[in-house]
Amino acid sequence: MKAQDLRIGNLVKTPRGIKSINGLGFKDTVVSSKDYYATFNNLHEGYFLDHCEPIPLTEEILLKCGFEFVRNNDEPFYQLIKNGIVFNSDYLSVEDSIDCAFNIGNNLLKFKYLHQLQNIFFTLTNEELTINLLTKNK
Template identity: 35%
Template sequence: MIAPQELRIGNYLQDREDNLCQVVELGKDSVYAPVIGKAGTKLPNKPIDLTEEWLIKFGLKNSEAGYKVIVKQTKFSAIKAKGFFSVWLAGPFGLYLVKLKYVHQLQNLYQSVFLEEITIKE
Protein backbone atom coordinates (compact mmCIF):
# COMPACT_ATOMS: atom_id res chain seq x y z
CA MET A 1 0.00 0.00 0.00
CA ILE A 2 1.27 3.44 -0.88
CA ALA A 3 0.87 6.41 1.47
CA PRO A 4 -1.50 9.12 0.17
CA GLN A 5 1.11 11.74 1.12
CA GLU A 6 3.38 10.42 -1.68
CA LEU A 7 0.75 11.02 -4.36
CA ARG A 8 -0.87 13.84 -6.33
CA ILE A 9 -4.07 13.91 -8.37
CA GLY A 10 -3.18 12.50 -11.79
CA ASN A 11 -0.49 10.03 -10.65
CA TYR A 12 -0.57 6.63 -12.32
CA LEU A 13 -0.92 3.44 -10.24
CA GLN A 14 -1.92 -0.18 -10.87
CA ASP A 15 -4.70 -2.24 -9.34
CA ARG A 16 -4.14 -5.81 -8.16
CA GLU A 17 -4.78 -7.06 -11.71
CA ASP A 18 -2.16 -4.64 -13.11
CA ASN A 19 -4.73 -2.39 -14.82
CA LEU A 20 -3.55 1.21 -15.31
CA CYS A 21 -5.28 3.52 -12.82
CA GLN A 22 -5.12 7.27 -12.24
CA VAL A 23 -5.49 9.08 -8.91
CA VAL A 24 -8.61 11.26 -8.93
CA GLU A 25 -9.14 11.79 -5.19
CA LEU A 26 -6.90 11.86 -2.12
CA GLY A 27 -7.93 11.77 1.52
CA LYS A 28 -5.94 11.84 4.72
CA ASP A 29 -5.77 8.03 4.77
CA SER A 30 -7.23 7.07 1.41
CA VAL A 31 -6.58 7.08 -2.32
CA TYR A 32 -9.22 6.73 -5.05
CA ALA A 33 -7.64 5.71 -8.35
CA PRO A 34 -10.05 4.01 -10.77
CA VAL A 35 -8.97 2.08 -13.85
CA ILE A 36 -8.54 4.47 -16.77
CA GLY A 37 -11.44 4.09 -19.18
CA LYS A 38 -13.45 1.76 -16.92
CA ALA A 39 -16.01 2.24 -14.19
CA GLY A 40 -14.34 0.32 -11.36
CA THR A 41 -11.03 -0.76 -9.92
CA LYS A 42 -9.68 -3.79 -8.13
CA LEU A 43 -8.38 -2.30 -4.89
CA PRO A 44 -5.86 -1.87 -3.40
CA ASN A 45 -3.77 0.23 -5.75
CA LYS A 46 -0.02 -0.22 -5.93
CA PRO A 47 2.84 1.80 -7.39
CA ILE A 48 4.03 1.12 -10.95
CA ASP A 49 7.69 0.22 -11.32
CA LEU A 50 9.54 2.77 -13.44
CA THR A 51 10.79 0.94 -16.53
CA GLU A 52 12.43 1.79 -19.83
CA GLU A 53 9.00 1.31 -21.44
CA TRP A 54 7.53 4.05 -19.21
CA LEU A 55 10.41 6.44 -20.01
CA ILE A 56 9.70 5.96 -23.71
CA LYS A 57 5.95 6.47 -23.14
CA PHE A 58 6.80 9.79 -21.47
CA GLY A 59 8.85 10.91 -24.46
CA LEU A 60 12.42 10.24 -23.35
CA LYS A 61 14.67 9.07 -26.20
CA ASN A 62 17.07 6.15 -25.85
CA SER A 63 20.72 7.06 -26.37
CA GLU A 64 24.09 5.44 -25.67
CA ALA A 65 24.15 7.15 -22.27
CA GLY A 66 20.58 6.32 -21.15
CA TYR A 67 17.24 7.99 -21.79
CA LYS A 68 17.10 11.74 -22.42
CA VAL A 69 14.85 14.68 -23.19
CA ILE A 70 15.37 18.44 -23.04
CA VAL A 71 12.54 20.43 -21.49
CA LYS A 72 12.63 24.21 -20.97
CA GLN A 73 16.45 24.44 -21.28
CA THR A 74 16.90 21.55 -18.84
CA LYS A 75 18.45 18.21 -19.77
CA PHE A 76 16.49 15.37 -18.16
CA SER A 77 18.37 12.03 -18.26
CA ALA A 78 17.68 8.59 -16.75
CA ILE A 79 20.03 5.64 -16.36
CA LYS A 80 18.99 2.27 -14.89
CA ALA A 81 21.10 1.00 -11.99
CA LYS A 82 20.42 -1.68 -9.37
CA GLY A 83 16.61 -1.71 -9.43
CA PHE A 84 16.04 2.03 -9.74
CA PHE A 85 16.71 4.87 -12.18
CA SER A 86 19.25 7.60 -11.56
CA VAL A 87 17.62 10.73 -12.95
CA TRP A 88 19.89 13.68 -13.76
CA LEU A 89 18.59 17.21 -14.15
CA ALA A 90 21.03 19.70 -15.69
CA GLY A 91 19.94 23.25 -16.37
CA PRO A 92 20.40 26.89 -15.44
CA PHE A 93 19.80 26.00 -11.77
CA GLY A 94 22.69 23.49 -11.63
CA LEU A 95 23.00 19.71 -11.71
CA TYR A 96 20.90 17.37 -9.56
CA LEU A 97 20.70 13.59 -9.20
CA VAL A 98 17.59 11.83 -7.91
CA LYS A 99 17.00 8.08 -7.54
CA LEU A 100 13.52 6.94 -8.57
CA LYS A 101 11.82 3.55 -8.46
CA TYR A 102 8.18 4.29 -9.38
CA VAL A 103 6.25 6.10 -12.12
CA HIS A 104 4.47 8.40 -9.64
CA GLN A 105 7.86 9.56 -8.31
CA LEU A 106 8.89 10.58 -11.84
CA GLN A 107 5.54 12.35 -12.33
CA ASN A 108 5.97 14.27 -9.06
CA LEU A 109 9.57 15.26 -9.82
CA TYR A 110 8.69 16.41 -13.34
CA GLN A 111 5.76 18.50 -12.10
CA SER A 112 7.89 20.05 -9.34
CA VAL A 113 10.69 21.06 -11.72
CA PHE A 114 8.74 22.07 -14.85
CA LEU A 115 5.39 23.11 -13.29
CA GLU A 116 3.51 20.92 -15.77
CA GLU A 117 2.41 17.30 -15.98
CA ILE A 118 4.50 14.73 -17.82
CA THR A 119 2.19 13.06 -20.31
CA ILE A 120 2.08 9.78 -22.19
CA LYS A 121 3.17 10.40 -25.78
CA GLU A 122 1.36 7.57 -27.60
Protein backbone atom coordinates in the same frame (compact mmCIF):
# COMPACT_ATOMS: atom_id res chain seq x y z
CA MET B 1 3.93 3.78 -1.73
CA LYS B 2 3.00 6.56 0.68
CA ALA B 3 -0.11 8.73 0.35
CA GLN B 4 1.95 11.88 0.87
CA ASP B 5 3.99 10.98 -2.25
CA LEU B 6 0.89 10.90 -4.46
CA ARG B 7 -1.09 13.67 -6.14
CA ILE B 8 -4.09 13.95 -8.42
CA GLY B 9 -3.17 12.65 -11.88
CA ASN B 10 -0.54 10.14 -10.74
CA LEU B 11 -0.72 6.75 -12.43
CA VAL B 12 -0.67 3.63 -10.23
CA LYS B 13 -1.44 -0.07 -10.63
CA THR B 14 -4.85 -1.04 -9.25
CA PRO B 15 -6.63 -4.41 -9.24
CA ARG B 16 -8.29 -3.14 -12.45
CA GLY B 17 -5.10 -2.09 -14.24
CA ILE B 18 -3.21 1.18 -14.48
CA LYS B 19 -5.39 4.11 -13.44
CA SER B 20 -5.07 7.85 -12.88
CA ILE B 21 -5.82 9.10 -9.36
CA ASN B 22 -8.59 11.70 -9.14
CA GLY B 23 -9.00 11.80 -5.36
CA LEU B 24 -7.23 10.83 -2.13
CA GLY B 25 -8.71 10.65 1.34
CA PHE B 26 -9.56 8.45 4.30
CA LYS B 27 -12.18 5.73 4.47
CA ASP B 28 -13.26 3.34 7.22
CA THR B 29 -11.79 -0.12 7.00
CA VAL B 30 -13.38 -3.41 8.05
CA VAL B 31 -11.89 -3.06 11.53
CA SER B 32 -13.34 0.48 11.93
CA SER B 33 -10.05 2.29 11.60
CA LYS B 34 -9.36 4.78 8.84
CA ASP B 35 -6.90 4.23 6.03
CA TYR B 36 -5.86 6.08 2.87
CA TYR B 37 -8.26 5.54 -0.02
CA ALA B 38 -7.94 6.63 -3.65
CA THR B 39 -10.53 7.16 -6.36
CA PHE B 40 -9.68 6.96 -10.04
CA ASN B 41 -10.71 8.44 -13.38
CA ASN B 42 -13.00 6.17 -15.41
CA LEU B 43 -13.53 3.77 -12.52
CA HIS B 44 -16.68 3.64 -10.39
CA GLU B 45 -14.87 2.19 -7.39
CA GLY B 46 -11.85 3.25 -5.39
CA TYR B 47 -9.19 1.28 -3.58
CA PHE B 48 -7.27 1.48 -0.35
CA LEU B 49 -3.68 2.36 -1.15
CA ASP B 50 -2.43 -0.96 0.20
CA HIS B 51 -4.26 -2.54 -2.79
CA CYS B 52 -2.39 -0.30 -5.23
CA GLU B 53 1.22 -0.50 -6.38
CA PRO B 54 3.70 2.00 -7.78
CA ILE B 55 4.66 1.51 -11.42
CA PRO B 56 8.39 0.82 -11.81
CA LEU B 57 10.13 2.81 -14.53
CA THR B 58 10.99 0.59 -17.47
CA GLU B 59 12.35 1.18 -20.94
CA GLU B 60 8.82 0.98 -22.37
CA ILE B 61 7.44 3.54 -19.93
CA LEU B 62 10.30 5.98 -20.43
CA LEU B 63 9.89 5.80 -24.20
CA LYS B 64 6.13 6.41 -23.83
CA CYS B 65 6.99 9.46 -21.71
CA GLY B 66 9.05 10.93 -24.54
CA PHE B 67 12.51 9.87 -23.37
CA GLU B 68 15.07 9.07 -26.05
CA PHE B 69 17.71 6.38 -25.91
CA VAL B 70 21.21 7.90 -25.85
CA ARG B 71 24.56 6.11 -26.12
CA ASN B 72 27.36 8.30 -24.81
CA ASN B 73 30.86 6.78 -24.63
CA ASP B 74 29.31 3.30 -24.51
CA GLU B 75 27.24 4.20 -21.44
CA PRO B 76 23.62 3.95 -22.58
CA PHE B 77 20.90 5.95 -20.85
CA TYR B 78 17.55 7.61 -21.49
CA GLN B 79 17.09 11.36 -21.66
CA LEU B 80 14.20 13.83 -21.81
CA ILE B 81 14.75 17.56 -22.24
CA LYS B 82 11.83 19.86 -21.43
CA ASN B 83 12.03 23.67 -21.12
CA GLY B 84 15.81 23.44 -20.83
CA ILE B 85 15.61 20.90 -17.98
CA VAL B 86 17.41 17.61 -18.61
CA PHE B 87 16.10 14.37 -17.10
CA ASN B 88 18.58 11.47 -17.33
CA SER B 89 18.14 7.85 -16.38
CA ASP B 90 20.42 4.88 -16.01
CA TYR B 91 20.07 1.99 -18.43
CA LEU B 92 18.14 -1.16 -17.50
CA SER B 93 19.19 -2.57 -14.16
CA VAL B 94 19.08 -6.13 -12.89
CA GLU B 95 15.28 -6.38 -12.53
CA ASP B 96 14.38 -4.47 -15.73
CA SER B 97 13.52 -1.39 -13.72
CA ILE B 98 15.29 1.89 -14.29
CA ASP B 99 16.55 4.43 -11.81
CA CYS B 100 16.14 8.01 -12.96
CA ALA B 101 18.31 10.81 -11.71
CA PHE B 102 18.13 14.57 -11.88
CA ASN B 103 20.94 16.92 -11.00
CA ILE B 104 20.04 19.98 -8.95
CA GLY B 105 23.25 21.87 -8.25
CA ASN B 106 25.56 19.38 -6.55
CA ASN B 107 22.67 17.13 -5.49
CA LEU B 108 21.54 14.04 -7.35
CA LEU B 109 17.84 13.22 -6.94
CA LYS B 110 17.08 9.55 -7.64
CA PHE B 111 13.72 7.87 -8.18
CA LYS B 112 12.47 4.64 -9.74
CA TYR B 113 8.67 4.87 -9.95
CA LEU B 114 6.42 6.57 -12.48
CA HIS B 115 4.53 8.67 -9.90
CA GLN B 116 7.85 10.05 -8.65
CA LEU B 117 8.84 10.99 -12.22
CA GLN B 118 5.42 12.59 -12.75
CA ASN B 119 5.79 14.63 -9.55
CA ILE B 120 9.33 15.91 -10.16
CA PHE B 121 8.50 16.63 -13.81
CA PHE B 122 5.48 18.74 -12.79
CA THR B 123 7.39 20.50 -10.01
CA LEU B 124 10.20 21.52 -12.35
CA THR B 125 8.28 22.26 -15.57
CA ASN B 126 4.81 23.23 -14.29
CA GLU B 127 3.43 20.81 -16.91
CA GLU B 128 2.02 17.29 -16.69
CA LEU B 129 4.17 14.50 -18.10
CA THR B 130 2.54 13.14 -21.26
CA ILE B 131 2.16 9.35 -21.09
CA ASN B 132 -0.46 6.90 -22.31
CA LEU B 133 -0.56 3.81 -20.11
CA LEU B 134 -4.18 3.79 -19.00
CA THR B 135 -6.13 0.53 -19.27
CA LYS B 136 -9.85 0.28 -19.91
CA ASN B 137 -12.28 -0.85 -17.21
CA LYS B 138 -12.66 -4.57 -16.76
